[in-house]
Amino acid sequence: MKLSTVKELLNAKVISGKEHLGRDVFSACGSDMMSDVLAYVKDQAVLLTGLVNSQVIRTAEMMDMVCVVMVRSKWPTEEMIDIAERADIVLMTTEYRMYEACGQLYSGGLIGEAVRRE
Amino acid sequence: MSEPLVFQFDVDGNDFTSAGRASVQVKKLLRELGLPADVIRRVSIAMYEGEINMVIHANGGVAEVRVDERDITIILTDRGPGIPDVNLAMQEGYSTATRSIQSLGFGAGMGLPNMKRYTDEMRIDTEVGVGTTITMVIHLPQPQ
Numbered sequence: 637m638k639l640s641t642v643k644e645l646l647n648a649k650v651i652s653g654k655e656h657l658g659r660d661v662f663s664a665c666g667s668d669m670m671s672d673v674l675a676y677v678k679d680q681a682v683l684l685t686g687l688v689n690s691q692v693i694r695t696a697e698m699m700d701m702v703c704v705v706m707v708r709s710k711w712p713t714e715e716m717i718d719i720a721e722r723a724d725i726v727l728m729t730t731e732y733r734m735y736e737a738c739g740q741l742y743s744g745g746l747i748g749e750a751v752r753r754e
Numbered sequence: 755m756s757e758p759l760v761f762q763f764d765v766d767g768n769d770f771t772s773a774g775r776a777s778v779q780v781k782k783l784l785r786e787l788g789l790p791a792d793v794i795r796r797v798s799i800a801m802y803e804g805e806i807n808m809v810i811h812a813n814g815g816v817a818e819v820r821v822d823e824r825d826i827t828i829i830l831t832d833r834g835p836g837i838p839d840v841n842l843a844m845q846e847g848y849s850t851a852t853r854s855i856q857s858l859g860f861g862a863g864m865g866l867p868n869m870k871r872y873t874d875e876m877r878i879d880t881e882v883g884v885g886t887t888i889t890m891v892i893h894l895p896q897p898q
Contacts, residue, residue: 671864674799675871687859691806694774695859698781698798700791715771723778 637661637746639703639726642682645744646705646730646737652717653726659702663748666707666738670695682746684737686710693719693727702726707734758822759787765805765830767814770858776817777802787821793892796872797826800890803865804830810855811835812886828873828890836882844870 640657643650650657664682667673673683673695682703683696693716696704703726706712712720712727720727730737761783763776781798801817808815812834820827837843844866851861870876875891 668859669862669864670859671803671862671868674803674868675864677795685859689858690771691774691859694778694802698774698777698795698802700795 637741637744639682641744642703642705642741642746643728645740646728646732648705648728648730651712651727651729652720653703653724656702656724656726659726661702661746664738664741664746666734668734673699681748682741684734684741686734688712688716690715690719692716693723693725696725697723703728705730705737707732707737756823758820761819761821763817763819765808765814765817765832767809767812770809773806773809774802777805780819783819784821784826789826790895793826793894797828797892800869800872800892801828801830803868804828804888804890806860807865808832808834810851810860815885824894824896826892826894828888828892830888830890831885832887833885836884836886837878837880838882840878840880 639659661682665673666684668685668687670691681701683701684705684707685692686707688710693704706729709729709731711729765776766772777798780801781794784794808830812832815832818829842848846867847863849861849863855861869890873890874893877889880886
């Protein structure tokens with residue numbers, strides 16, 4: 637699924653990284669606990685979260701994720717936007733709550749591979 | 755690459771927001787060395803978890819990364835409180851982090867297990883009241 641489709645399905649507003657909306661993604665994960673995100677390795681993932689701090693973007697960067705979606709209309713800090721821009725991570729915000737946002741992407745076809753631990 | 759490359763970073767213990775900066779730099783340096791993406795990811799995640807731990811528990815410290823032909827070695831040294839029971843600390847879900855740290859997305863008792871999961875060797879040298887040194891080794895794929 638292209639990130640532009642992620643944006644459409646979530647009716648999201650893109651805050652940074654508009655130029656990367658043509659990228660393909662194959663899986664996503666939703667969590668407010670960054671250590672849980674770090675425990676599972678997937679490729680080309682999207683991170684959905686309701687957490688607002690710089691470590692959200694760093695976690696995505698460490699995991700080679702290409703997109704962070706903030707749910708419940710959360711808005712990132714300036715530092716988060718800055719880190720995302722430097723790491724070429726697309727940052728968007730959606731009005732959907734976590735459960736609904738994940739459901740939209742899953743039913744839209746972003747199913748991804750089964751969870752695997754390295 | 756006959757001599758090992760050594761990178762050293764100070765980890766600021768007073769600023770949770772800046773935690774992870776050293777890991778970001780290491781990731782960049784390893785990319786410039788042309789190492790495989792999965793190796794870089796494992797090193798970055800292990801070091802990042804370690805860095806977060808140093809900020810949460812130990813008021814910062816020093817991170818050193820050595821790269822030679824066979825391995826990448828990460829050495830994290832702090833002068834924090836030490837770990838009284840290493841076996842307990844290694845259990846997934848066990849954490850001494852405060853609720854305020856958990857509200858920041860960490861402190862779920864996954865840090866040390868994640869560090870072990872992503873590295874080939876991990877050693878914890880710790881003394882209560884003195885500090886902790888964690889040494890992690892990731893083997894580089896060798897040409898056949």
